[in-house]
Amino acid sequence: MSRTGPRRSESVRLAVLHAADDLLVERGFAGLTIEGIAQRAGVAKQTIYRWWKSKVDILLDTLADDAREALQWRTDEAAGVEENLAAQLRRVADFFEAPAGRVLQALLGHAQLESDTAAALRAGFLKEQRERDVAGLRDLLARDLERAVDDRTLGHLADLLLGPLYYRVLVFGAPIDEELVDSTTRLVLTLAREASPKVP
Amino acid sequence: MSRTGPRRSESVRLAVLHAADDLLVERGFAGLTIEGIAQRAGVAKQTIYRWWKSKVDILLDTLADDAREALQWRTDEAAGVEENLAAQLRRVADFFEAPAGRVLQALLGHAQLESDTAAALRAGFLKEQRERDVAGLRDLLARDLERAVDDRTLGHLADLLLGPLYYRVLVFGAPIDEELVDSTTRLVLTLAREASPKVP
């Protein structure tokens, strides 16, 4: 059965996402309201409710657009494994300084308060990002160790690698410094080599 | 000049803290309202506002009462350094399953959304806990290495030690398993020994 009438307006979608982003930066999460977004975007409230369930849903949308690329693992074949790993951690550090990182931070915060947010965030963005992190780590270690590392171990290594960075940001609200990046990198590599000794 | 008139009622204070604690567990942070707390505690709203600025302020108070002891470093002289360290991490893991841990989790979440909360939490509980963590780690390593470790290094070691645990809880909402405790413990001890080699 065919349908009639105009389709979803892309300009409305973008206006809402940008308004939400701007207001989050300007007034913080608590000052972010559906009514405020509607007004700023020059859009009716009902239009927002038609396409998104809540302000969290809007933010998840902005995250999907912005964060994926910033946290992608990139390999520089010319550089060593340690440099590549450290570079990825630096990307994480930079991400948290950027607007998209603030969005993730807010969503992670909200996820502690609302299980719906937690479920949506974990089933979507965080799950995908976890997969990218594990895959990126696997590839890098494979180059270093010349053998595959099992997934279980990879998971723990990822926790050890990223945990201290998120801890800094989420718990202390402090920027991630170079020294933390370096020591974390070295530590994880050490453990990886121990756990999966190169076949002589 | 001495105060006259009735003093602050301790029973009111406790009724409010317990009501807040209970409601947080029952209904979550979003379902926690000043009016709800007042009703549950059998207290007038104004009485709450007289002593606390917000529901966050109340939770900070419950945390101060409950969390300090649960996260205290305890040394078992009979056991080795590694066992002591692992036991402390297990205490952290258990804490996050307990009601007081839920309070901290909610507050950490809210701290991502409101800078006031962040400032209060960091200036109060987190600062003290950080000091306890660093001091506990210092004492433990001193026993192991038979020499003092400088504060800067201790700070990084604390990040590496606790980061992965908080990451698990805050980002993935998953319980901290034994394996993570063990690998984190070993890793940090390895790094500590490398960084501060025992004088021969």
Add this chain to the structure above:
Amino acid sequence: MSRTGPRRSESVRLAVLHAADDLLVERGFAGLTIEGIAQRAGVAKQTIYRWWKSKVDILLDTLADDAREALQWRTDEAAGVEENLAAQLRRVADFFEAPAGRVLQALLGHAQLESDTAAALRAGFLKEQRERDVAGLRDLLARDLERAVDDRTLGHLADLLLGPLYYRVLVFGAPIDEELVDSTTRLVLTLAREASPKVP
């Protein structure tokens, strides 16, 4: 530019006015609250505040709807001037026994306490009623005296006519009796005839 969106609901308006009227009679002015009206009318508080500034504003609205007719001057051509005048005063007396009269009484009371109420009441209902009273009196006297009476005199006659009635109600809270109606009527007619003697 034409308006879009839903219009003001007439049923809501009436529900509020009736609820206010009922509650004023049941519980008196002090027991009349916006929250009470909202609850009785099955309406949200905000809906009331959207259209009225205060409970006084609501009562002014009920007055406009109810009192105009009750205090209208009516001429019975068959009857004499004195009978017509007395009939009008009896209408005033009856009005103060009816619910709408209670509303006016309450508003007059409140007008002594709040200058805003006084200004609104006087600029609205009282001004119109005064005009009706003066006009009614003018017509009646014209019939009796066969000549026009000047406005200044009419004003004073209206004061002398209505003053004693309001005095009874407002100051002594007592009902207006037939004797007061009669003596006031006679008195005013006497004075009117003196002041504007029939041209011989």
Add this chain to the structure above:
Amino acid sequence: MSRTGPRRSESVRLAVLHAADDLLVERGFAGLTIEGIAQRAGVAKQTIYRWWKSKVDILLDTLADDAREALQWRTDEAAGVEENLAAQLRRVADFFEAPAGRVLQALLGHAQLESDTAAALRAGFLKEQRERDVAGLRDLLARDLERAVDDRTLGHLADLLLGPLYYRVLVFGAPIDEELVDSTTRLVLTLAREASPKVP
């Protein structure tokens, strides 16, 4: 049974009455609160509640002190009856311009809203004032008519005399002008002479 301890402090009583009076003038009846009076008088709230039941009770107290004298009937033997009567009405007019008159006006207003206030005001001040008015009128008419007027008629004459003045003040909030005083005076004297014709 005898009692011990300090007696009621007169300075406290006066401080409260003055504070109430001042605040009534400054902020109006709605802005007059027990807490405000207590603060302004430098007195504890409980002290007020010990001696007065409500703010209305306080105002009744100030009225008793101030109004009695202002509304007292005074006879100037040298002047005629009409002049004496007009002088009394002028006293009423002046009274409503003075602070004590404002208090009575506020209390009369409140009496329309709360039956307790109405009862207290009518059983106290208004009853006494009514008696003074009737007695004053009786004396004056006795001089004029050279015979006594019965109480029933006197009551109606008092209504006709004072009603228009109160009507002006309470309903229109306008000052009582000389013309109203004069016509009311003449009118009432006319009626009195008609009703009780001098024995020839």
Add this chain to the structure above:
DNA sequence: TGATAACCGAGACGGTACGTCCTGTCTTCCT
């Protein structure tokens, strides 16, 4: 000359209503 009872200041407390803000649903009209 104490004891003791009332007065008084300060202000905590359980309440009620205030007026505001935002939510999510809905209705109306326009394109």
Add this chain to the structure above:
DNA sequence: AGGAAGACAGGACGTACCGTCTCGGTTATCA
């Protein structure tokens, strides 16, 4: 059908006073 405008029921907010109460400190009278 999509969208702007915005009315509506509802719920929580933080504030202002109410009237009651508990504290200490301070008189004044009477034993």
